[in-house]
Amino acid sequence: MSTNSFAATMKTDVCLTFDVEFTIGGAFSDPANKQPVSERSVFCDVDGESQGLGFILNTLSKHKLTATFFVEALNFHYFGDSPMSDIAKTILAAGHDVQLHLHPCWRHFRMEDWQTQLSSIPPNDSMAERSTEDIREIIQEGMQAFARWGIAKPIAIRTGGLQVDKTVYHVMQELGVPLASNIGVAISPPINSELHFSSGRHSIAGVLEMPVLSYCDLSFRQKKHLKSLTITGSSWSETRHLLNNAVRKNISPVVILSHPSEFVKHRDVQYTQLAPNRLNQSRFKTLCLFLEKNQQHFNVLTFTKGHSCWQAQQEEQALLSVTTGMTIRRMLENKFNDTF
Numbered sequence: 001m002s003t004n005s006f007a008a009t010m011k012t013d014v015c016l017t018f019d020v021e022f023t024i025g026g027a028f029s030d031p032a033n034k035q036p037v038s039e040r041s042v043f044c045d046v047d048g049e050s051q052g053l054g055f056i057l058n059t060l061s062k063h064k065l066t067a068t069f070f071v072e073a074l075n076f077h078y079f080g081d082s083p084m085s086d087i088a089k090t091i092l093a094a095g096h097d098v099q100l101h102l103h104p105c106w107r108h109f110r111m112e113d114w115q116t117q118l119s120s121i122p123p124n125d126s127m128a129e130r131s132t133e134d135i136r137e138i139i140q141e142g143m144q145a146f147a148r149w150g151i152a153k154p155i156a157i158r159t160g161g162l163q164v165d166k167t168v169y170h171v172m173q174e175l176g177v178p179l180a181s182n183i184g185v186a187i188s189p190p191i192n193s194e195l196h197f198s199s200g201r202h203s204i205a206g207v208l209e210m211p212v213l214s215y216c217d218l219s220f221r222q223k224k225h226l227k228s229l230t231i232t233g234s235s236w237s238e239t240r241h242l243l244n245n246a247v248r249k250n251i252s253p254v255v256i257l258s259h260p261s262e263f264v265k266h267r268d269v270q271y272t273q274l275a276p277n278r279l280n281q282s283r284f285k286t287l288c289l290f291l292e293k294n295q296q297h298f299n300v301l302t303f304t305k306g307h308s309c310w311q312a313q314q315e316e317q318a319l320l321s322v323t324t325g326m327t328i329r330r331m332l333e334n335k336f337n338d339t340f
């Protein structure tokens with residue numbers, strides 16, 4: 001059997017991943033008038049119907065698909081345990097995977113006088129460029145929150161804003177967290193260029209990293225412009241093209257990034273005026289239908305399921321790309337959706 005025909009018989013794993021997080025809601029820039037926003041920014045109710053998390057869970061259930069939800073834990077510093085703990089339990093009860101997401105900016109609220117400290121100690125939301133001790137303390141805080149919430153110890157972490165460096169992986173390894181999805185080279189390229197992975201699986205300090213898929217959407221001579229695969233950023237024709245090419249090039253898994261808030265339009269940072277984002281909802285429904293109907297090529301799985309089969313790193317390093325025509329059509333589609 002030739003390599004190509006073997007590759008054609010392999011299924012491509014697809015991980016639908018959602019970062020579930022509360023929002024600072026402008027409180028750092030205008031602490032006198034703005035407060036962080038909790039459930040409203042995750043459920044995104046419009047006329048009593050959840051157009052955010054509820055929409056995602058309903059759509060996944062309709063197509064019998066499971067997803068990984070990276071649940072942000074450090075917001076307990078402001079909100080206490082209950083709002084996010086309840087959300088994590090809702091996700092688990094629906095049969096999905098809950099893993100750990102960390103936005104260290106929430107630790108700013110450890111200070112009682114956090115408003116007056118904003119100018120002297122600006123909140124730092126990055127997990128990169130911190131000391132080993134600092135990273136250990138942050139990850140342990142997240143793991144302890146999961147333990148208090150009665151949720152299994154995470155086997156995977158996604159750092160906030162996909163900001164990461166090598167030290168994070170060393171600490172993850174030390175703390176017994178075997179999987180990561182911390183990289184999205186088009187969103188936040190790591191300072192260390194050795195970590196510029198666009199797809200596949202990569203062993204970093206003993207941790208297996210599955211980056212959010214990044215692809216080339218425009219190129220000029222040697223210069224390539226990259227984009228990471230999200231529901232809100234990429235059109236359905238781009239996503240379908242990338243999935244089909246991942247099968248052809250034996251790239252696995254394809255990690256797609258989304259957030260509950262991508263499925264609504266919000267006019268203000270406090271999430272008080274919401275409307276369904278019909279374009280993004282339609283993209284996600286079409287993707288789920290496609291994955292359900294094409295199970296001969298795609299295996300949709302969670303990080304927990306993947307843990308048992310993703311033992312080795314994948315050598316394949318091909319950078320996927322879309323055509324310039326697709327990029328231009330998507331730019332127009334997104335612009336039109338933002339305007340109306």
Ligand SMILES: [Zn+2]
Nearest residue numbers: 019021160161
């Ligand atoms: Zn996040």
